[in-house]
Amino acid sequence: MSANRNRQVVLASRPEGIPQAEHFNIIEAPMPVPSAGQVLIRNHFLSVEPAMRGWVNAIANYSTPVGIGEVMRAFAAGEIVASMHPDWPVGTRVTGMFGWQEYAAVDPAVIDERVDYDDLPLSTALGVLGINGITAHYGLLKIGRPQPGQTVVVSTGAGAVGSCVGQIAKRLGCRTVAITGGQAKRQLCLDRFGYDAAIDYKQADFAAQLADACRGGVDVYFDNTSGTISDEVVKHLAVGARVIICGTASIANWDPTPSGPRVERQLLVRRASMQGFVIMDHRDQYAAARKDLLQWVREGAIRYEEDILDGIAQAPGSIASLYRGENLGKRLIRLR
Amino acid sequence: MSANRNRQVVLASRPEGIPQAEHFNIIEAPMPVPSAGQVLIRNHFLSVEPAMRGWVNAIANYSTPVGIGEVMRAFAAGEIVASMHPDWPVGTRVTGMFGWQEYAAVDPAVIDERVDYDDLPLSTALGVLGINGITAHYGLLKIGRPQPGQTVVVSTGAGAVGSCVGQIAKRLGCRTVAITGGQAKRQLCLDRFGYDAAIDYKQADFAAQLADACRGGVDVYFDNTSGTISDEVVKHLAVGARVIICGTASIANWDPTPSGPRVERQLLVRRASMQGFVIMDHRDQYAAARKDLLQWVREGAIRYEEDILDGIAQAPGSIASLYRGENLGKRLIRLR
Numbered sequence: 001m002s003a004n005r006n007r008q009v010v011l012a013s014r015p016e017g018i019p020q021a022e023h024f025n026i027i028e029a030p031m032p033v034p035s036a037g038q039v040l041i042r043n044h045f046l047s048v049e050p051a052m053r054g055w056v057n058a059i060a061n062y063s064t065p066v067g068i069g070e071v072m073r074a075f076a077a078g079e080i081v082a083s084m085h086p087d088w089p090v091g092t093r094v095t096g097m098f099g100w101q102e103y104a105a106v107d108p109a110v111i112d113e114r115v116d117y118d119d120l121p122l123s124t125a126l127g128v129l130g131i132n133g134i135t136a137h138y139g140l141l142k143i144g145r146p147q148p149g150q151t152v153v154v155s156t157g158a159g160a161v162g163s164c165v166g167q168i169a170k171r172l173g174c175r176t177v178a179i180t181g182g183q184a185k186r187q188l189c190l191d192r193f194g195y196d197a198a199i200d201y202k203q204a205d206f207a208a209q210l211a212d213a214c215r216g217g218v219d220v221y222f223d224n225t226s227g228t229i230s231d232e233v234v235k236h237l238a239v240g241a242r243v244i245i246c247g248t249a250s251i252a253n254w255d256p257t258p259s260g261p262r263v264e265r266q267l268l269v270r271r272a273s274m275q276g277f278v279i280m281d282h283r284d285q286y287a288a289a290r291k292d293l294l295q296w297v298r299e300g301a302i303r304y305e306e307d308i309l310d311g312i313a314q315a316p317g318s319i320a321s322l323y324r325g326e327n328l329g330k331r332l333i334r335l336r
Numbered sequence: 337m338s339a340n341r342n343r344q345v346v347l348a349s350r351p352e353g354i355p356q357a358e359h360f361n362i363i364e365a366p367m368p369v370p371s372a373g374q375v376l377i378r379n380h381f382l383s384v385e386p387a388m389r390g391w392v393n394a395i396a397n398y399s400t401p402v403g404i405g406e407v408m409r410a411f412a413a414g415e416i417v418a419s420m421h422p423d424w425p426v427g428t429r430v431t432g433m434f435g436w437q438e439y440a441a442v443d444p445a446v447i448d449e450r451v452d453y454d455d456l457p458l459s460t461a462l463g464v465l466g467i468n469g470i471t472a473h474y475g476l477l478k479i480g481r482p483q484p485g486q487t488v489v490v491s492t493g494a495g496a497v498g499s500c501v502g503q504i505a506k507r508l509g510c511r512t513v514a515i516t517g518g519q520a521k522r523q524l525c526l527d528r529f530g531y532d533a534a535i536d537y538k539q540a541d542f543a544a545q546l547a548d549a550c551r552g553g554v555d556v557y558f559d560n561t562s563g564t565i566s567d568e569v570v571k572h573l574a575v576g577a578r579v580i581i582c583g584t585a586s587i588a589n590w591d592p593t594p595s596g597p598r599v600e601r602q603l604l605v606r607r608a609s610m611q612g613f614v615i616m617d618h619r620d621q622y623a624a625a626r627k628d629l630l631q632w633v634r635e636g637a638i639r640y641e642e643d644i645l646d647g648i649a650q651a652p653g654s655i656a657s658l659y660r661g662e663n664l665g666k667r668l669i670r671l672r
Binding site: 265268 | 596602603604607609
């Protein structure tokens with residue numbers, strides 16, 4: 001990187017389904033200059049989320065898709081290196097939607113958080129103490145509302161969100177069941193995230209194992225996958241169950257809408273609910289959630305894993321690799 | 337009927353899917369004799385509900401299926417003709433799960449309601465002022481929570497439950513859209529139940545008509561049908577929409593579970609919920625709901641239609657005819 005250039009990952013073409021490396025270009029743009037009231041942020045970590053698939057797809061979604069040629073929308077964590085705003089001095093560590101790029105000049109309104117703790121790495125502000133932890137906290141506690149002794153099932157149980165869900169539920173006194181892909185993640189779920197059971201959906205007897213782990217019924221299902229994994233979980237819903245729809249990672253393409261077993265009868269006879277949510281609707285909840293999460297991480301009640309790739313050149317292919325399940329922990333791109 | 341015999345409709349064989357006339361027998365049993373603390377009720381009206389399909393099916397359900405040879409489980413309205421309980425004198429009009437039979441000897445705990453109004457026919461205690469009205473009241477107000485100006489769509493909009501839902505929503509200041517089968521019901525929805533729009537799902541351009549009626553998005557969908565009707569409605573959910581799963585009348589058989597378009601992505605991007613309920617879980621709400629409904633019927637804000645068949649011999653075929661959509665209003669069997 002030359003000192004006065006800003007490397008950016010821009011959307012080159014619109015993917016159908018999961019974005020691959022070839023849907024992005026890395027370009028060099030001029031170093032941005034903050035206007036009055038703005039700050040210049042140097043990104044140290046770029047985040048990679050399953051939700052980014054939706055941010056670039058043209059179909060039914062919750063935000064305007066990233067335009068062709070635009071910097072890829074992304075959470076990032078960095079440090080203010082120039083400031084035109086008295087409240088945001090140089091050296092302040094911040095997170096926000098700064099995009100897949102080395103530098104961003106932004107209004108302070110774009111900043112999600114001033115990272116004022118230094119006993120934990122800055123990277124955690126994007127994962128367990130960032131959008132992933134907050135998503136887990138809100139979805140599980142506000143929508144799932146688990147009670148001690150209830151059974152909580154999490155799809156992508158080893159993931160950045162799922163691992164938090166499982167540990168928050170465990171801390172509450174729930175019985176926790178992870179669904180995950182492969183033996184390494186299964187072991188991580190059991191050994192590190194403290195699940196009572198962890199099931200590999202790639203095993204031929206997945207359905208039988210799940211049935212066995214959910215004999216008393218599933219009170220809360222935190223769903224990050226949709227698809228055939230969810231179809232099995234839904235069969236075991238307890239009366240009054242809550243299904244939290246957080247992501248649909250197992251379905252590559254929603255256009256046209258794929259078919260699956262209808263859920264209406266099961267929701268009726270089990271008096272159960274399915275509810276979707278998008279965490280960005282709930283920014284007013286972030287601070288309280290972060291406070292809880294920070295305490296729980298410091299107490300050791302929540303552990304986290306990170307899977308860090310080095311260099312912006314890793315960004316374009318990182319979403320597809322996430323969907324292939326290649327990450328073990330929160331996927332991040334480290335810059336220099 | 338001889339004076340000391342009790343004609344009963346009993347389950348003769350277990351149907352798969354919708355029960356037909358041949359799944360029942362009419363038998364003559366001895367007149368029941370109330371034990372200490374019991375009352376003897378002479379039924380004047382027997383109720384016919386879509387839910388009775390579930391009560392006789394062996395698969396996933398919310399109550400133990402009616403046994404072969406047992407009296408068909410049913411709501412009924414009648415009069416106490418003999419009493420062994422001081423609180424329940426002869427002549428009291430009551431409703432409850434007295435079954436498809438002429439007489440029932442029951443504990444007072446089985447009684448749902450003492451019908452103490454006489455400005456409306458006793459039959460209304462089974463429909464608009466009974467389980468149907470209460471179902472509409474609870475589902476719409478407690479789960480749907482519509483706000484004035486919001487769009488409320490009701491499948492089986494002309495039915496005993498649906499027509500109440502539409503009128504309660506209209507009274508709240510909502511825009512109401514009925515989905516119904518055939519021109520006669522469509523006209524009933526518009527002329528008598530005051531819907532802003534009514535759409536015949538049997539028309540070839542149903543999807544286009546629905547899209548047109550729901551251009552601003554569907555805030556509340558009160559679903560009595562499931563199936564392809566619901567698939568169209570779900571496409572139009574507004575952000576924050578609530579889908580109330582009350583019945584699944586359009587699906588004849590849930591074993592095996594039929595397939596349809598997956599709802600997870602739509603629930604996610606619309607931050608919407610689907611929730612099933614069974615009104616019998618909420619008996620503590622009945623009295624308050626009845627009070628509202630009685631007031632609204634007396635005010636003329638809620639109108640009702642009844643479709644009354646004469647004689648117990650009509651009972652066995654009445655559920656199948658309901659599923660064929662042959663009734664225009666609340667289906668009841670009148671005894672003598």
